[in-house]
Amino acid sequence: MKQFKAKIIFNKKIALHHHVLAFRTPKGAKKVNPGQFFNVKVGGSYDPLLRRPFGAHKIAGSKIEILYKVVGKATKILSERKPDEMLDVLGPLGNGFDIKSLLSSGSSSVALIAGGHGVAPLYALAKNLKTFGLKISVFIGASSKKYVVCDGDFKKLGLKVHVATEDGSKGHKGLVTDLLKSGCSICACGPKPMLKAVAKLSGKYKTYCQVSMEEYLGCGTGICMGCAIKTCSGNKLVCKDGPVFNAKEIIW
Ligand SMILES: Cc1cc2nc3c(=O)[nH]c(=O)nc-3n(C[C@H](O)[C@H](O)[C@H](O)COP(=O)(O)OP(=O)(O)OC[C@H]3O[C@@H](n4cnc5c(N)ncnc54)[C@H](O)[C@@H]3O)c2cc1C
Ligand code: FES
Structure with missing residues (x-):
């Protein structure tokens, strides 16, 4: 139980x-x-x-x-x-990040991209990925400095952290996706518009990308069907089949 x-x-x-x-x-x-x-x-x-x-x-x-x-x-x-x-x-x-697929994606570097409280699961992921010797960069986006959290924790793990705020109060002024470069695999968590933009970029750069989706959940266990999203292989439940999906599977 x-x-x-x-x-x-x-x-x-x-x-x-x-x-x-x-x-x-x-x-x-x-x-x-x-x-x-x-x-x-x-x-x-x-x-x-x-x-x-x-x-x-x-x-x-x-x-x-x-x-x-x-x-x-x-x-x-x-x-x-x-x-x-x-x-x-x-x-x-739910199903967490697919670390096996990430490791076999062919890239030795991974970008963790968080929007606001999207940092929450990415910290646990960063700690886990560190044990595999991958080069990890962290990108945190928020509307303003006061919503940027956890950057210090990632730094304590020895990771390079890039911050973007929409009002320019911390780091780059603009969107976190402005900072992304090609060549690394991506794991992202944050609001849907950010995830959609990240998925689009990963398509452009042809890089492997996993996204953790945030939908309104009811039961959280696959019973109420209230959290269905459209994917290339039909409707999937965020709570049971996700919340992490391969970005290219999702019909945005
Ligand atoms: C799988 C999953 C993991 C999550 N993990 C975290 C986490 O680690 N930390 C964290 O702070 N939050 C997380 N959330 C979001 C969190 O569950 C909601 O913020 C919370 O349920 C809001 O409840 P509330 O009654 O305080 O706000 P509500 O009154 O329900 O909502 C307040 C505002 O937040 C927005 N909102 C609320 N829930 C969601 C949602 N699921 N998706 C999009 N917008 C929403 C509403 O549109 C509204 O504007 C997660 C959501 C999911 C689906
Ligand atoms: S929240 Fe009930 S099926 Fe996903």
């Missing part, structure tokens, strides 16, 4: 709108892979009714950290939860 109650280890604010929350998966639980997510019941009541999905940000054995941005009711409630309180969690869910 993937559903469990987890004690909150910590839940701290790391930036104006971003928080990191840690919990443990139970004994005997499946290993968590970068790109997989947890569907969390944020509070004790039926409002909000639906669980909310969050990618595994840091994975240290059974200890999982999620990094989340407060954008609405559920994330606000989550941000107010205290250490030692219990969370109702479902997961790990």
